[in-house]
Amino acid sequence: VLEDMLRRAKAAQAGLARASAAQRDKALAAMANAVRSATDEVLAANREDLARPESQALSPSLRRRLELSAGKLEDLATGLEAVAALPDPLGRGTGLRTLPNGLRLEQVRVPLGVIGLIYESRPGVTVEASGLAVKSGNALILRGGREALASNEALVRALRAALADTGFDPDVLQLITDPDRRWATALMHLHGLDLLIPRGGAELIQTVAREATVPVIETGVGNCHLYVDRAADLDMALAILRDGKVGNPAVCNALETLLVHRDVAQAFLPRAYEKLAADGVRFHGDEAARALVPAMEPATEADWAREYLDLELAVAVVDSLDQALAHIARYGTRHSEAIVTNDYPTGLRFHQEVDAAVVYWNASTRFTDGFQFGLGAEVGISTQKLHARGPMGLEALTTIKTLAWGQGQTRDLS
């Protein structure tokens, strides 16, 4: 049962935390080679997954996420080697302090402990998350989607063998293989689990946030807006709009809603429509937008709140910065928001007043990404405010511990 998995994970994690960075990096190198060596076996398991009736019923984009190839496996192996090459997130302190009584204190970065991960289709996540966990000294309890079960089993088998070969307890990585839903529910209530990360659609993340009694980091729901101000460079605005909507619409940092100031709506909207419609984008406009571009479909209340993750865009004309800010405050998911303006006070207010992980002034929201931000690895993008906000690197999988060195100091009595 899950309590046993947790107990084994804790014991295995203690060994990982005691190990040096060099030993953990050696395990990561072995894991990379294990993924390469297991290519045939993993691809056979992946074909089995793809042949399941429930996989046949998946949409083409979900099927693509499930599908592995020799090239993808090589990328995952290279990714593990890249994580090994990152600086060690553990063992750094904030600087020793000595209290007036001589007591010395140091806050050091230590692993969180045992992390649960609930995720969907993409078996690559199994490898990526395992790499980040080993690098940061944490044990993982993985709960993948049932459609990817055979692939995940084959990958975890290879990764666990690599851990054992490099002297680690393989229970650092454990996969829940029973597809029954109550295992996911039990994981959300597993007392002693240090962190649970849901990765997947908005529905999964909301369920976990609502149900879980263990600590959770919510990731990746992005209803991102672009506000084109009256003082915008409209060529720049169009380039940023296209990058945000067409570049990769299926990701959380893609744009979902365009807000345009009334004074530039006539100059901007027909042009934007012409360009993006040619890219295949469907527009959902409010009345004022449709007055300028009648070919847009009418937007409903639901459009303002939707994360399309597809070639669709909601468009509203606003009278002022205040109206744009109010729209974003109401419908945004605090992920990434952008303004295009050359007016300094307007840009300053947008930077200050928008409540989001990342606020862009004259740049695309698509930069909200751990690799773009230079973190080297990405655990996910936090849309909450506690612990981590925005792209999460390895440090998000650590906590601090204060070590105190005394010579018998007491506070009240001696």
Next chain:
Amino acid sequence: VLEDMLRRAKAAQAGLARASAAQRDKALAAMANAVRSATDEVLAANREDLARPESQALSPSLRRRLELSAGKLEDLATGLEAVAALPDPLGRGTGLRTLPNGLRLEQVRVPLGVIGLIYESRPGVTVEASGLAVKSGNALILRGGREALASNEALVRALRAALADTGFDPDVLQLITDPDRRWATALMHLHGLDLLIPRGGAELIQTVAREATVPVIETGVGNCHLYVDRAADLDMALAILRDGKVGNPAVCNALETLLVHRDVAQAFLPRAYEKLAADGVRFHGDEAARALVPAMEPATEADWAREYLDLELAVAVVDSLDQALAHIARYGTRHSEAIVTNDYPTGLRFHQEVDAAVVYWNASTRFTDGFQFGLGAEVGISTQKLHARGPMGLEALTTIKTLAWGQGQTRDLS
């Protein structure tokens, strides 16, 4: 209703976040004077609270926590002035980074937003929390105990008037005055609340952790241990034991369990018993401890898990460091743990392997405290690992926001 309070709090908080540090400090100074001016009114309200039938039924120590005096109010006013004098926790960045494409990023400290606080008896918390909230740019929704309702109302009235006098929206501070329990429950589920902090006994904190769907920071349950190793300086161990148990037994960083290595049990336990029994401490010993000091009461399983918060101590004799570590891992609440030893490898292992916010080597657990740690103000002591761990200062009430300055940068398309 609560949703209206939240809406008003958000609007008021926006004004606070826009204000300069000098303006926020001016509000804090006005709040200090308002507490002084309202002394008569607050003390009258406090007498009313103390006269309630439910207050009459309180234990003497809880009644003491409820009771205010002119001196206590002056201390609270001085405390607000001390918070004003602290460095501004907002607006500091981690250093500008420029990406290869010229996009500039800076992570700045910003307020969390609206914070809920559920607390018991002590009306001083109303003033302390309000000061920390205003300093850190956050709005507060306060839910105090029904036994302190009149005192809290009088204090909040004075503090709100001071905010209005210094140009702030008084809805920065709002008190829930309806004593019905469903208000506390509703607060735990108030979508859009940025943080909920329970302050009080273990039962309150566990209820909030289990029930809440908003982000929570758990504070202050401390089942703290002292391990006296075979290589301990026994005089030092006795001083640290007494400081931890007798200095102030009602606080979370007080000691609750003593673990003694078998090799020094005979030299240490009778001496420790003699000294602390004279201080009024009741001992609950395991069999080996009672073989040395038959006057100890027998410890039951429940004693190992209890946070006495009183002049009581559980005592176990252990055969090894490993057994001490296992005991702490099983019963500790990850707050503060201490070892007394002069053996270097033993101390190193204790520092490394104990999973707690603060781990002491040859010093008292009583130093786990925001003021002792030099934070200037204390929001509480976090016993969780995410966001904040150990004593929380003003920074724990902030989050980061990444600001990006571009010149039209796009990622995939242009």
